[in-house]
Amino acid sequence: AQKITQTQPGMFVQEKEAVTLDCTYDTSDQSYGLFWYKQPSSGEMIFLIYQGSYDEQNATEGRYSLNFQKARKSANLVISASQLGDSAMYFCAMRTRGGKLIFGQGTELSVKP
């Protein structure tokens, strides 16, 4: 079965520090994609970063990087230099062969000043 697991319901981080949000996945497909989305209190889903299963380099987008460990089936999101505006729900998702996304339950990140 295809599944995304986010084991941290809530996380706190001090402003300007780095934080890692955990994500593990389960799939028997060889080709898949992994995504992180941010959902602030406004409700919109904001795409942050993408990693393809065949990508050898870890994806980076500004302050976001994805720590992709294929053998361990993990795709952790690292946010460097946290800002107050980073406070939001973060969802890890996997794109299946059919195209749909399977989402984890989310991690609520709170950035403290």
Add this chain to the structure above:
Amino acid sequence: GAGVSQSPSNKVTEKGKDVELRCDPISGHTALYWYRQSLGQGLEFLIYFQGNSAPDKSGLPSDRFSAERTGGSVSTLTIQRTQQEDSAVYLCASSPPGLAGQEQYFGPGTRLTVT
């Protein structure tokens, strides 16, 4: 350019009534997805349209749910005989064709409340 739009933004309906939710994808996007997000939960896949192919309806929770996509663009999600457990935010997403179509662009959602 315009993003994915959804209407209405909020809908309150009585149990047993039918509702229609609309999604306008980004122009040129061939794939369109519907997801549901219940309070405090992750997103649950409902249905997926890709070009002229038959839709993937594997996520629809019951036969009260249906969706169509007209002219490869606008999509309508219909819920018949609504139940209280249908209360959720319904999100639509679209993605462009080809390898560039990895990212799904989400609309603002429709918050449905069944009383």
